[in-house]
Amino acid sequence: MYLLSDAKYKTDAPWEKSFTYRLRKLGYGRKTGRKNVVYIYERPDTSTFRYRVYNVCKSLETSEVWNGTYFYGCSELDDIYPFTNLIDLVVIVRHRWTFELEKAILNFKNRNIKIVFDTDDLIFSIKYLPLLINTLAIQVKSGEEALRWDLDTGYENYCSIVSRIYLTALRAEAFITTNEYLGSKITELFNKPFNIIPNYLNNQQEKLSEKYYLEKSSSESVKPFVIGYFSGSPSHKNDFLSIAAELKKLLDDFPNIILRIVGFIELPLEMSELRNIGRIQTLPLQNFLELQKSIAEADVNIVPLIENEFTNCKSELKFFEASIVGTVTCAAPTFIFKNVIKNGENGYLCSQGEWYDTIKQLYTKGIPKEVCINAYKFRSEKYGSDKQTRLIEDVFNKIYMGK
Numbered sequence: 547m548y549l550l551s552d553a554k555y556k557t558d559a560p561w562e563k564s565f566t567y568r569l570r571k572l573g574y575g576r577k578t579g580r581k582n583v584v585y586i587y588e589r590p591d592t593s594t595f596r597y598r599v600y601n602v603c604k605s606l607e608t609s610e611v612w613n614g615t616y617f618y619g620c621s622e623l624d625d626i627y628p629f630t631n632l633i634d635l636v637v638i639v640r641h642r643w644t645f646e647l648e649k650a651i652l653n654f655k656n657r658n659i660k661i662v663f664d665t666d667d668l669i670f671s672i673k674y675l676p677l678l679i680n681t682l683a684i685q686v687k688s689g690e691e692a693l694r695w696d697l698d699t700g701y702e703n704y705c706s707i708v709s710r711i712y713l714t715a716l717r718a719e720a721f722i723t724t725n726e727y728l729g730s731k732i733t734e735l736f737n738k739p740f741n742i743i744p745n746y747l748n749n750q751q752e753k754l755s756e757k758y759y760l761e762k763s764s765s766e767s768v769k770p771f772v773i774g775y776f777s778g779s780p781s782h783k784n785d786f787l788s789i790a791a792e793l794k795k796l797l798d799d800f801p802n803i804i805l806r807i808v809g810f811i812e813l814p815l816e817m818s819e820l821r822n823i824g825r826i827q828t829l830p831l832q833n834f835l836e837l838q839k840s841i842a843e844a845d846v847n848i849v850p851l852i853e854n855e856f857t858n859c860k861s862e863l864k865f866f867e868a869s870i871v872g873t874v875t876c877a878a879p880t881f882i883f884k885n886v887i888k889n890g891e892n893g894y895l896c897s898q899g900e901w902y903d904t905i906k907q908l909y910t911k912g913i914p915k916e917v918c919i920n921a922y923k924f925r926s927e928k929y930g931s932d933k934q935t936r937l938i939e940d941v942f943n944k945i946y947m948g949k
Contacts, residue, residue: 547772548762548843553754558833560750561590561600565622568615572632575613581634583942584626585616585664586650588641592834597745597863598639598664604748605935612942623650630657635946637662637722640669642706643713651717662945663718666745668728668859670711671735679704681856683783720945727881728859741941745861746929747870754835755870758842759922762872767845770804771909774844774873776837776864778809778828785857785878789850790814792902797825800909808832808840842871846908849877850901862886865893866929869921874913876904886928892920 575582583606585599603614617626619638623646626633636654638661641647651661668674679686679701686692686700693699712735715721721732721740729740747755773793775786790813796803797820805820806827813821820826832840841847847868851857858881865886868875877883879895887893896904927933 547770547845548765548767550758550761550839550842553757553835553839555750555754555835558835559590559592561596561616565617565625568617569626569629571613571615572629575615576632578613580609580611580613581942581946582632583612583614583635583637584633585614586619586623586636586638586641586647587616589618589620594640594666596748596834597861598666601746601748601931602743602934602938605931605938608932608935609939611939619644619647619650623647626650627653630654630659633657633659635660635662635942637664638714638718639664640667640711641714642710644710647714648717660720660945660948661718662720662722663715664722664743665711665715665728665732666724666861668731668856669708670715671731672705672708672712673735674731674856675705675708677854677856678708681784681852681854682781684781722941722945724861725859725882725885731855731859741944743934743938743941744929745863746931746934747866749931751834751838752870752931755838755842758839758871762842767913770802771800771846772844773803773805773846773848773905774841775805775807775811775848775850776809776841776867777849778807778811778831780811783812784852785850786811787814788852788878788898789848789896789901790817792899793817794820795902796905796909800906803909806840806844808837838867838871841868841873844873845913846905847873847875848901848905849875849883850896851878851880853878853880853897858882865921866925869893869918869925872918872922874908874918874921876901876908886924888920890917892917892924 572582587595587599599616603616606612606614619641636659654661721738722743723729723740724745732740793805794817804825808829809831849864862882865875875893876896879897887895889895894904
């Protein structure tokens with residue numbers, strides 16, 4: 547593991563701006579001769595909202611063509627009606643359909659404002675609902691209880707979510723997503739083309755991460771050797787279980803290896819004793835800036851995923867979150883990771899049965915510095931926040947012009 551100093555930052559929620567501030571950005575966009583894109587998201591959060599909404603609007607601050615701001619579908623749709631004359635494009639991100647949203651969409655369309663749907667997950671098609679429920683290990687009732695009308699069977703919540711997101715997407719004239727595989731699912735269902743804006747880090751994350759990268763580059767790892775798992779949540783239970791046996795064998799065979807999990811995940815019973823003696827450590831969920839330090843402290847970042855159509859739609863964010871702080875990634879060979887990781891050059895691809903040998907080699911022989919350097923450079927060249935503005939402009943121009 548790496549011993550790193552704490553970093554200071556002003557806020558861990560920079561998107562918490564008043565409605566008035568966000569509304570004034572529309573006027574500022576017009577005043578500076580730029581087109582305005584408005585993002586609509588249900589309510590702010592630290593995951594999809596940050597990557598798909600806040601980061602994009604932040605990047606557009608350096609654009610001379612487009613200006614971006616955002617509003618929340620849970621409470622602000624009525625308040626923006628008087629200002630639709632200032633809006634040129636609307637992007638709705640993973641929003642469940644409501645009557646309020648329907649009213650807003652009709653209002654925008656009556657003013658010839660195009661509606662764009664943005665998604666970073668395969669959560670808009672009932673066809674893939676069984677796959678989603680299985681992959682995310684969602685608990686559902688069985689037998690007679692599964693068909694009760696007066697009981698939460700476990701099916702209703704996700705059936706409702708997927709169906710309502712589908713209704714929202716059905717009203718879109720254009721689509722934006724994170725990779726070609728997920729884009730192909732959009733075209734399959736809606737028979738429309740898609741555009742790609744990848745997930746990427748914002749400038750605040752980058753500045754903090756650069757500090758950790760430089761500090762890490764000038765130091766050496768000390769015992770224990772830390773395997774970091776930074777997707778700790780019940781929805782990743784099956785992903786974790788897919789490599790649990792190999793992780794346990796690593797911990798059994800090498801006393802100086804520990805597994806550090808950020809978040810909460812149900813461990814298999816056979817790993818409970820390892821947690822009790824401190825070989826498996828769990829940390830609470832962290833804000834997006836604290837998380838970068840935890841990733842930097844680890845020797846290896848692991849991203850296990852069950853390989854199927856749902857996980858092939860996932861983005862590469864777990865790779866570049868680690869790359870920017872100089873931590874090597876071992877990831878399942880899903881669509882996007884096969885596209886960004888060159889095995890042994892800027893990271894490692896591990897199918898089931900390969901995790902033990904790969905991590906054992908990194909532990910016993912050392913992590914090649916050039917692999918970490920290559921990953922760092924790759925992220926800077928492809929996912930640097932300064933590289934995204936032109937790409938975003940091109941996507942919005944293409945949609946706006948109807949191409």
